Amino acid sequence: MGEIVNLNKARKTRDRTQAKVSAANNRVVHGQTRLEREAIARERERTSRLLDGARRDPDQS
Structure with a gap:
């Protein structure tokens, strides 16, 4: 018999x-x-500021 x-x-x-x-x-x-x-939010903000600081203005091209 089964259990x-x-x-x-x-x-x-x-x-x-x-x-x-x-x-x-x-x-x-x-x-x-x-x-x-x-x-993660602080790192994204830091990266964004770094990239924005290195951006070239489109009128100077």
């Missing part, structure tokens, strides 16, 4: 596993900390 399985426990275990997988995916997608987002 007796409690369907409620099996369902809850399956749901917990799916929730963990979903949470892991969300952490990858939305997982940047506030400090990381601010550091």
